[in-house]
Amino acid sequence: MTDTFAGTYYDGTGGAAHAVALRRVGLAHYAVEGEGVHRGGSIASLRITPRLARIARTVEFPDGARLLVAHDAAIDAWFPRQGRLEALVDRMEHHAQVVAVAIVICAASLGAGGFWGVPWLSDRIADAVPVEVEKTLGGEVLENLDELGLKASTLAADRRDALATRFRKLAHDAGGDDYRLEFRDAKSIGPNAFAIPGGTVVVTDQLVKLLGDDREFDAVVAHEIGHQRNRHALRQTLRGSFVAIVAALFTGDVSSAGAVVVAVPTFLLHSHYSRAFEEEADRYAFDLLARENESPHWFAAAMNVLEKTRPERGHRMSYLSSHPSTGDRILAAENAAQVFAAAHPDLCPNGVCPGEEETECEDCNDDDESPPTSSENLSCSKPDDDD
């Protein structure tokens, strides 16, 4: 065991560096000797900074003097009780297998955390949030939207009542008797529908005017009821918050490289969650429509109608990935419609359900003109949640 270490001594009152030797005297004492320095004392009165790479170790004296010793593991023998945690970490950092395991843990937690960890944790918290809280939040959201330019509906009262009756039936069958439907005039948003936390579904006048068949309206609100049943707005909020917090923790680490480094993955993850929720709400809508003896075809029909209003939407790239592509959604709806037709030969003779014939041709033309790459705008929570 080495018992003498060369080092640089500072007395703590001035910046002068003294070349000295730190020597052990007996078992429990030390002596520092060198250029104009001569001191000694009990080793127990000294503190030493933990081991780290090739960084010099600092021995601190009780009076504020400091001694820098070149990195040397042997000095740890003097201080068996100090920095044991860091000594362990230091050994891990030097161990190739441990580093390999650490890489795996980081990569796995990055992937698993994003794909499962954040959703799982957010959903557990969502489970614990009482519906009343969600309703209060939803009320706030609606208030904000109203302040931001949603106006009272200009639809005729009997038209609204007729649609509200359809909505109530769907909601009742979905187990959401307390769900509410709100109509709003929203020129800036255009044809749209969204689910607000706590059971409120907002449908814009523009959407009602756009949709031709009331069964298309059913399909749209069934999708929004799917968001409500699965509490998507709340869950997306929680997930977004977790991602933002984790991103903030990393920002400190990567500020050197600018905000893109954090913004890009955050955005991709956010879109990933959003798409999963949209797909889930679509599937829920197909099931609910089928239970009502309505074909999921009507969902595809509604999507096709919305597709035509492209000029008013899709001008923001972010929409592209917050929803699955319209083409995929229409395809999924038509597949569900086929399953439905097969299961209800009485309702759909020859696999064609009532109402499908007349729209079929129109759909074809549509698809030719606009390849199924655009998005649509049935969104969850707020219309501006992609900003």
Next chain:
Amino acid sequence: MEDIIAVASPPPPPLPPSWAAGMPEQVGPARTEHRFEFSGDAREYFRIWVVNLALSVVTLGVFSAWAKVRSERYFYGNTRLAGQPFEYLAKPLPILKGRIIALVLFGSYVLAGQVSLKLQLATAAVLALATPWLLVRGAAFRARYSAWRGINFRFVPDYGEAYVRYLLLLIPIVFSAGLMYPYVKAKQKSFIVEHHRYGGTWFTFRATPSQFYPPYVLAWSVVVACIFLTSLVAGGILMALMAHEGGTPPEWIALIYAVPMYGSYFVVWAFLAAALANLVYNHVDLGQHRFRSTLKGRQLLWIYAGNTVAILASAGFLIPWAKIRLARYRAENLTVLAAGDLAAFRAETRADVDATAAEMDGLFDIDIGL
């Protein structure tokens, strides 16, 4: 960018005129040049970084405070001036405390934002009120636990002045449509620099607010010109497309706007960062000593751009390499122009330190990396 002082190169401020040669420099003592040296190694730091990150993950973030100390010590200890390394002496627990507070503050801000505009405005107001205080606390913490030659740095808190420069002065920025921004930035920099001391020696700041205008005006002009040109070109393409095909514009048109605009912002930002860092460091004095900073916008841009691409492409695993690269560049472009012996610094004497202030320092020992 705010962190020019705090990041990477541990030493606080910097200074003097890079064009000193051409200036009628006041006759002063003969100066010796000491360049900062950085001896960090990307491979070595990668091991430290990845093991500590994994431990932080496994302990659900608790270990992150220890990880931060190890990381800081690595960068400080590998930075040398006149052959002597810097030291980072903070203990993990106050950092853990600071992180918990930051997490709660930021978490409530984010959650509030998802829920209600009013609630978010209220949280934002609370955060804004707390920011100057937190800035001062953070600077005081970092300075107190930074040392060189066995002497600690110190940031002497002045909360009133901090609130004036970081909160009150924001009002004229708004009313002047941003024209006051460089002035306020100058006031903030000088606040940070002049409240720092190394041992018993104060840092002083010679730059005037008017010197902050040329870099900002240049940066603004370039950004405005880029926006103008982009709009012109993209608008032309858009018109041509519409005239030719009619109907709705394709969605990739947004890229024609976004890519050049963000690109020009990134480029200007790098050049501005270099110019401001040089301006600040070249006008800091530490007693008789001065500093010289020679960052180049082009090289800084190259480093930032390379770091961004590398980090994104490696899913974050090249973060250590990026940090080392940047720290090395910064250190190698910072020089102390010493007038006399660097060993002649004296530590603070007891009379320098207000006992109550020191006590309070200990009580609010938190570090929130702002």
